[in-house]
Amino acid sequence: MPVEEQSGPLMADVARLAGVAISTVSRALANPGRVNEKTRRKIDAAAKQLGYTPNAMARSLRVGKSNIIMIILPGSLYYGVSQIIPQVLQSINKALIQNDYNLMIANLDRDVESERHILDLAFGGTVRGAIILSSKLPEVDGRSLANASLPIVSLLLDMSDVGLPSVVTNDREAVREVTAHLIRLGHRRFLYLAGPKGNYHDVERYSGVIEALKEAGLSESAVVRSGGNLDYQQGFDIGVQAAGDFADLADKPSAVIATSDDMAISFMSRMQRLGLTIPGDLSIVSFDGSPVCAFCSPPLSTIEQPVEEMGQAAVALLLAAIGRSEQKPKMRNVIRSRFIQRESMTAPT
Template sequence: MDQDHPQSTLESGAETGTVLMRDVAELAGVAISTVSRALTQPDRVSKKTRDRIMAAAAQIGYTPNAVAQNLRRGSSRMMMIVLPGPLMGGASQIVPAVLEGVAAALTAEGFNLMVANLDRSEAVERHILDLAYGGTIAGALTLASFLPAQGARSLTAAGLPLVGILQDVSDQGVPSVVTNDRAAMAAAVQQLLDLGHRRFMYIAAPPGNYHEYQRFGGVLDALREAGLDARAVTRVEAGDSFLMGLQAGAIAAERFAAMAPQGRPTAILGSSDDAAIAFIGAAARLGLRVPEDVSVVGFDGSAVGAHTIPPLTTIAQPARAMGERAAYMLLEQARGGALPPLVTLDSRLILRGSIAAAPAI
């Protein structure tokens, strides 16, 4: 038996199923510390001993715990992505595609992905910061505009590579990947203007939200370009929570139905697909026809939009591409590379059956 202390406590809980590092040590006839060195610093163990340890590990099906090894080495192959609490109001439709892109890029480079859900509670923020400062993760991606901070600790001050997705947090020193929300919405409004629409209803996202500012800004840009002012658009507020997105669409339909036909908007602009789809459903219950009575456009490009009646015209965000780009930016930052403060990807307008020429009223 090797002459290390045979009962060393460097076990660290590494295990697969019920097989522990000490089981490998017992079978190989060495100390636990020798097994640990053979797995993490093989050059410090003789080839004969190392081969015996690896044979024992293979015999009983032992696989080292990667996180435990990373903590001992002072390095990590784990990245974290921080989600912005409840995923409603459109985000729930595209975040899975963003995660697919992130995971694909990180896996290709030998990294794993940990998901943290930021609900702005003190305990959750503390946990995220513990991970950032404790060596568990090698970097972080964030879909939240609000970045965890407690006292002297913050995600931006943890010294880790950090990249934002969907939200522009470059003003906080965090390189970000976003889509051209403003220009994309302006292009959708121009499409409706070309169809003869001059009165619009906009179903808003919560105030102060980055996407709300960009998307409604695009509406106003297109109206100004056409010689119209803000009076050409009626806003329906969604309230302070994205949970109101679906409800806002239904409220917008009720307000629309209550208007005199001669003064109604002829086109609805949803700040999300959720809001637009809710409007279509509520409008049908109220006896209104889409697009004969009113055209409807959403924003996000969620898959469900293709299956509404009629199918929803929407602005599709390149969600998977955003995830991939952000992940590769994170890896480049981890290697010491310089990044642009903001990368903007183009969304595209998908024309379907929910829009038509403005009705003659």
């Protein structure tokens, strides 16, 4: 007889009301396709009438397999106008549900207690696999997620060098192409709005700018960096700081490359407040592809990250690892971003 560890209505109560055996209720909840439609409807109606909720975690642990996938966030969900993290979560959740898995958000911060909680979930057998978003593996109390014998996929951060299958976009190439486009338009002086110094995304994107300058025969001095001391979550503040840096420059750039939409939007607002026109006095392009960019004034050119495709790819890699696929996974999986040119860019006057 199935055993349940929960309060409230039990599976036996559902079986009694539906007039079926407890084993039939168990089959209907675990695998509806094994029970005929009429019986399944009776069981479903009885469960709803009683307010019965099956303990999915207990059931999965009884058969030695959890159907829960843990998602590890880089920190707070708040990213201003940028919807990259929520969009990725939505894509991952949809793909997992389609494959009969459930998503668990393991943290909303990355302090010591959160790291310890993540590791407890991993080492305790509560989860079947993990996807880590744009951040390093948790390590605390001498334990590391890398040693939890758990399938892990890195998303938005390339950790293929440490043997972790990673799904990323072409940050460097995308920014290099946009910078080259600005150079073709005639721009020769640039302001780069930076993320935190040493951050993977900032390193890749700034490298794209430098490569485009070199290819065009321009020196690195053609670009001025602003920022580097704040996290991407503080993108609006980075844009405001950059506006101050721009005002202090004697030789003003004609084009701005922001590494997030938040930075670009707050920077553009401050420039317009100072009386500058976009793109007449200053061209601006950003990275992320938030939907709000289309509704800025003027509409903001941006590099749109393929968040849905990246989420799906991460889930596919993880499920292949869970299924112990004999095929060796590709360590670095790149899904190209898309440049959307809008009215915030033009040739310099």
